[in-house]
Amino acid sequence: MEYTFTLKYQLAIGDDEQDSIVERLGAAGCDDALVGIGLPGRLALEFTREADSAQAAVSSALADVHRAVPSAALIEAAPDLVGLTDAAQIVGVSRQNMRKLMLAHPENFPVPVHEGSASIWHLADILDWLQTRGNYRLAQGMRELAQAAMQVNLAKETRRLTHPAAGVREALAG
Amino acid sequence: MPRLSHSKKDVESALSYAEKQGWRVDVGGGHAWGKIYCPYNDHECRCGEFCITSVWSTPKSPSNYAYALRRVVDNCTTHRKQRDPGAKE
Numbered sequence: 001m002e003y004t005f006t007l008k009y010q011l012a013i014g015d016d017e018q019d020s021i022v023e024r025l026g027a028a029g030c031d032d033a034l035v036g037i038g039l040p041g042r043l044a045l046e047f048t049r050e051a052d053s054a055q056a057a058v059s060s061a062l063a064d065v066h067r068a069v070p071s072a073a074l075i076e077a078a079p080d081l082v083g084l085t086d087a088a089q090i091v092g093v094s095r096q097n098m099r100k101l102m103l104a105h106p107e108n109f110p111v112p113v114h115e116g117s118a119s120i121w122h123l124a125d126i127l128d129w130l131q132t133r134g135n136y137r138l139a140q141g142m143r144e145l146a147q148a149a150m151q152v153n154l155a156k157e158t159r160r161l162t163h164p165a166a167g168v169r170e171a172l173a174g
Numbered sequence: 175m176p177r178l179s180h181s182k183k184d185v186e187s188a189l190s191y192a193e194k195q196g197w198r199v200d201v202g203g204g205h206a207w208g209k210i211y212c213p214y215n216d217h218e219c220r221c222g223e224f225c226i227t228s229v230w231s232t233p234k235s236p237s238n239y240a241y242a243l244r245r246v247v248d249n250c251t252t253h254r255k256q257r258d259p260g261a262k263e
Binding site for chain 1: 203204205206209212222223224225226227228230232233234235238239241242243246
């Protein structure tokens with residue numbers, strides 16, 4: 001089926017000429033992506049990619065972009081990290097409604113990745129939680145896609161783990 | 175002088191839709207047919223990267239692609255605020 005997702009990149013100094021990058025992306029098979037070049041030093045691709053699974057769609061897109069612009073650094077795969085507004089929009093409810101759900105279920109509403117003036121969650125966690133409550137009709141493949149995007153973002157962050165972090169991992173596991 | 179039309183009719187209709195919402199359409203490129211520019215592109219924008227969106231000459235699926243172009247125009251945060259002034263961030 002078709003999966004719609006976005007990959008955002010930071011361009012490397014010295015290889016940040018957007019018009020030439022767009023041409024390389026076209027040659028590398030990214031002609032199923034909308035390419036956004038509105039911010040200097042940034043590149044965003046909104047793919048609508050046909051694949052057997054969300055993971056296959058996202059992985060092949062990452063590989064295509066890497067072939068075209070090896071110097072670009074991935075910032076984020078979306079849909080994954082979301083605020084309440086984004087999550088509500090994706091689920092198709094109002095922000096107030098989503099907020100009410102969160103406040104009404106402090107014991108089991110998914111824990112955020114960051115809590116602050118603007119909290120953020122992994123979308124996959126919220127969708128899984130809603131699924132257990134039933135009666136939410138999500139777009140086909142959305143849970144699978146949120147899961148695949150989360151895997152990409154987690155893998156990207158994991159590369160930053162330094163060696164002593166192993167101790168932290170044990171402590172977290174309790 | 176009228177601009178060059180895009181050879182895929184779905185894409186061309188999405189481009190004229192964007193133009194009606196105030197977007198500028200520029201033609202030029204190889205794999206890229208041209209670009210569309212958001213009329214606002216200000217610092218408050220939340221969709222920044224897509225304020226300038228490249229348009230392929232031969233997108234893999236013209237109908238999907240046209241749909242995605244329309245979505246960019248409709249998702250513009252400044253535009254959305256003007257359409258629906260009560261909407262909160």
